[in-house]
Amino acid sequence: MSVSSASLFLQPYFRQCPSLSPSGLSFFCPLSSFHISVAWGPTTATNKPAAAVTCCVSSSQQFESHVSVVNGNIDNRISERDEIRLGLPSKGRMAADTLDLLKDCQLSVKQVNPRQYVAQIPQLSNLEVWFQRPKDIVRKLLSGDLDLGIVGLDTVSEFGQGNEDLIIVHDALDYGDCRLSLAIPKYGIFENINSLRELVQMPQWTAEKPLRVATGFSYLGPKFMKDNGLKHVVFSTADGALEAAPAVRITHLLKFYCFVKLATNSLTDIHFMMGIADAILDLVSSGTTLRENNLKEIEGGVVLESQAVLVASRKSLIRRKGVLDATHEILERLEAHLRASGQFTVTANMRGNSAEEVAERILSQTSFSGLQGPTVSPVFCKRDGKVTADYYAIVICVPKKALYKSVQQLRAIGGSGVLISPLTYIFDEETPRWRELLSNLGL
Known part of the structure; x- marks a missing residue:
């Protein structure tokens, strides 16, 4: 044609x-x-x-x-473009949690059509959202197609491969928590192996018969093994259901043998189930799936602790107009929201002769330090035609886990009319991560 x-x-x-x-x-x-x-x-x-x-x-x-x-x-x-591009995960739990976080920061993502892979954030003019697979977000940051992205640290580490053009702007977005960890069977030759050091020292691993590891992390896996002195190791690339890769116990093999024999009258495929790998290197959250598949983590076997991070292209931050300003606003909103998470404002009235005397009573309690200290201000009332300040209002910031204990302590030192409200944002004079970013960029 x-x-x-x-x-x-x-x-x-x-x-x-x-x-x-x-x-x-x-x-x-x-x-x-x-x-x-x-x-x-x-x-x-x-x-x-x-x-x-x-x-x-x-x-x-x-x-x-x-x-x-x-x-x-x-x-x-x-190749020049005017819009700033932010890459977000396109599907899965990470995608949903990312959109929820941005919404909590008053940065709601607006899609005209949910099937579209491009969207806008009305509060950030000239910013375009691209929905991509996490690994493609990292790749597009490196290629210059994206300026910013939110992905897991494990994805940045695996597909960024230490490239200096990638800068972690915020390293703890407080969701997507997991760890990249090495796991081995609980039985057989591994029954008494409980640490990476013991695994490395096993005499079974030779050039002819290396340790076989199934993983989807073809960069981090070999790097981790090399850094820890395990020379005789080979990797097989796999995505998902890695728990099935290590060699199964003989009782399980016998059951599988009978099943295959009866169902297909053929044993050709059983060989693929026997010893595909000796160990796996995969993401672990609770460890339940590992335990259900008779696998165990070992001491020293954690490659990295991961959670969602905000990552940027160094070149974009320095060269592309508006990217640094947009990054500053996104970072401040994220920091303010995350810092306020789990924090409550406690307000109470307290009798006292002076603000100093009330403050001294408050500071005698260890949980009343607040952000910089308690706020104490007079409460004015009119009595017998005169305006007096017999009460003082105190305002403190208390974490959720210490909330009830704080109320009890306030009552013990004369507090009354206790009001509690959740905090939405806590804006610092300047976020430390912003100073770190500017220093990293040499600005």
């Missing part, structure tokens, strides 16, 4: 991309937010077209300023 006939056949979804030659096509999908442009170069001696020229552009750019890739190289003449 020729270019012209293909264009006519698929109208109205094709249009001309301005960066292409007249023989180029631009495909626009109305259910998504992307345009993909393709053109064929001169025909070679083998009657095959030369390498294609393609470009992929967000619908918000309206073909005005998009990235063009020519034979794998970015065309710098039109």
